[in-house]
Amino acid sequence: MALYKDAKSVAKDVTSITMEISGHIGKFFDAHEQVKAAAIEQKKNPPKGKSLKAQALDNIFQEMELERQATELRELLIYGVDPALGAVWSRFQDEFERLQAEQEKERLAQEAKERVASWQRRRMLNQLQDRALIIGAVAIVFIYLHLMFYAISQMRIAKWGS
Numbered sequence: 381m382a383l384y385k386d387a388k389s390v391a392k393d394v395t396s397i398t399m400e401i402s403g404h405i406g407k408f409f410d411a412h413e414q415v416k417a418a419a420i421e422q423k424k425n426p427p428k429g430k431s432l433k434a435q436a437l438d439n440i441f442q443e444m445e446l447e448r449q450a451t452e453l454r455e456l457l458i459y460g461v462d463p464a465l466g467a468v469w470s471r472f473q474d475e476f477e478r479l480q481a482e483q484e485k486e487r488l489a490q491e492a493k494e495r496v497a498s499w500q501r502r503r504m505l506n507q508l509q510d511r512a513l514i515i516g517a518v519a520i521v522f523i524y525l526h527l528m529f530y531a532i533s534q535m536r537i538a539k540w541g542s
Contacts, residue, residue, distance in 0.1 A: 408453060415446060 419442050426435050457469040 405453065405457075408449070412446060412450065415442065419443070 419439060422435075423439065426432075430438075454469055457472065
């Protein structure tokens with residue numbers, strides 16, 4: 381019974397250590413994505429006080445550091461992980477690609493919804509413009525006919541009196 385309890389506590393320790401490592405690796409990837417997003421944002425809106433050469437150098441060093449860190453993590457997951465966990469890196473890559481494809485699919489669906497909504501807004505505006513033109517044309521014709529009848533009645537009064 382004591383052996384069972386020891387094995388169970390060791391399994392809990394291994395599980396907690398694995399979850400802790402997983403959490404730290406997850407934080408690394410979150411930070412990695414944030415740095416990538418900041419680099420992309422910096423490329424879109426470069427700082428005003430820096431020269432282009434300084435910006436280029438900063439961008440290169442950031443990219444090199446990100447690549448180095450990603451390589452170290454990949455090597456750790458490939459060579460430094462307990463074989464009992466299996467091919468962690470390849471499983472991670474497969475899951476990452478699946479999530480990326482899913483995210484891309486959602487992005488495309490969102491873009492399609494936005495295009496449809498934009499088209500519907502344009503269609504509604506075109507319909508409103510068409511109705512406004514029709515109402516304007518009818519009003520002009522009505523005013524023209526009314527003025528013509530008024531002119532006819534004025535000519536009749538001038539010619540025949542009352």
